[in-house]
Amino acid sequence: MDKLTKLTTEMYNPKSSNLDQMPIRDILALMNEEDFSIPKAIQQVLPQIEKTVEAVCESFQNGGRLFYVGAGTSGRIGLLDAAECPPTFSTPQHLVQAILAGGENALMVAVEGAEDDQQLGENDLKERELSANDIVIGIAASGRTPYVKAALRYTKSIGATAVSLASNKDAEISEHADIAIEVVTGPEILTGSTRLKAATSHKMILNMISTASMVKMGKVYQNLMVDMNASNYKLRERSKKIVCEATGFDYEVATKVLEETDYAVKPAIVMLLTDVSYQEALSLLDNSNGFVRDAVKQKERS
Known part of the structure; x- marks a missing residue:
């Protein structure tokens, strides 16, 4: 059995075993109930988030940039947070960037194989001329996406700061990070659909990182x-x-x-x-x- 099936994010949620037969109101109530677990999970990783904000500020002070790297939903969440920084804080377009496996085409349509391409994860950062003053946050709900893993590995190899953001304990991408954020929100009501609780927790954490960093940069x-x-x-x-x-x-x-x-x-x-x-x-x-x-x-x- 592949290790993927043993991940918390892939586990079966018994609370929603009859999801296909539930009335709409009950589906919504269960989703709402499950979402209450997200802030509690984030609370457990506040020390790691704090270290990340400190690292982002240090990077900015040294003329560095912040990169969000991810595939699929994870990449899109990074793109959403990066896109909000210029209008909210008048940051230059280059300061906070998102790199999505498969490029802009992957924003609306899945690019087959992109998330499994390790060389692509490294090449995309090389194209942005990543420097030691930069910081990269690799996002993967499973914690094992090859594209993200390779991006973090390359980040560390050149002396830049690598941060991992995953939704499983002992995530593979954590092994390639200076700071590992593992926010465990548990099995989804729709088994394996990490666009739900896992993705919501990641968006909340990126909100915290970018906002707190901008506060500390005088914005x-x-x-x-x-x-x-x-x-x-x-x-x-x-x-x-x-x-x-x-x-x-x-x-x-x-x-x-x-x-x-x-x-x-x-x-x-x-x-x-x-x-x-x-x-x-x-x-x-x-x-x-x-x-x-x-x-x-x-x-x-x-």
Whole structure:
């Protein structure tokens, strides 16, 4: 019997043995009940997630990048998190990237054999010119995807930081990682369908990693998205609300200052809190590595 069948993610869930005969309401109630186990499973791996965030921050500070690597659902989850970073935190497109086995074609249609191609896992990172300052998070619910395994092995071989994210204990990809996150959410109600609890836990963990890292890189003031890209009407209105919340000034004042900064929220907040010009606010932020709170304190000390 193949080891795959012994994995927790492949096990039979007795709670859903009559899934095909359940009324819709009962199916939904069972799914909801099973999903309650996800936060508890994540709680068990918070120390490993914390180490990962610290490693991501160190990578960014050294000019490195964060890569999510995965096949199928795992790759798509990485792509989703990476795609949200530029609009939410105004990060450059290269800072957080997702690499999906089989390339962009695999986003909607499975690319046969891609996840089993170990050479492809290494080559895709070579094409991105992976450096020792980068960090790679390899995602695989089974914990044994050859593509991900090879990517992590190559990552370590060049001195970059390798992190594994799996849904089984003693996962094979953990053997090739500096930090191993094994979040065990148990058998799925649809046997082997790891797009359910396993994938949900992975998305939640990636949310934690990217958000906490951006907070620690100065992309947040209080609990406000002060580095967002106000690219449309909704986001420009959100920018005004953020400036109002952060400074205590009213909508009209926030609008006037944001128009002056071309809707850059950080300098607008610094301008209002310290009563300086736009150029002075930019200088204060530059000297504070982009941290709004530090920029304000710097002005107060001068």
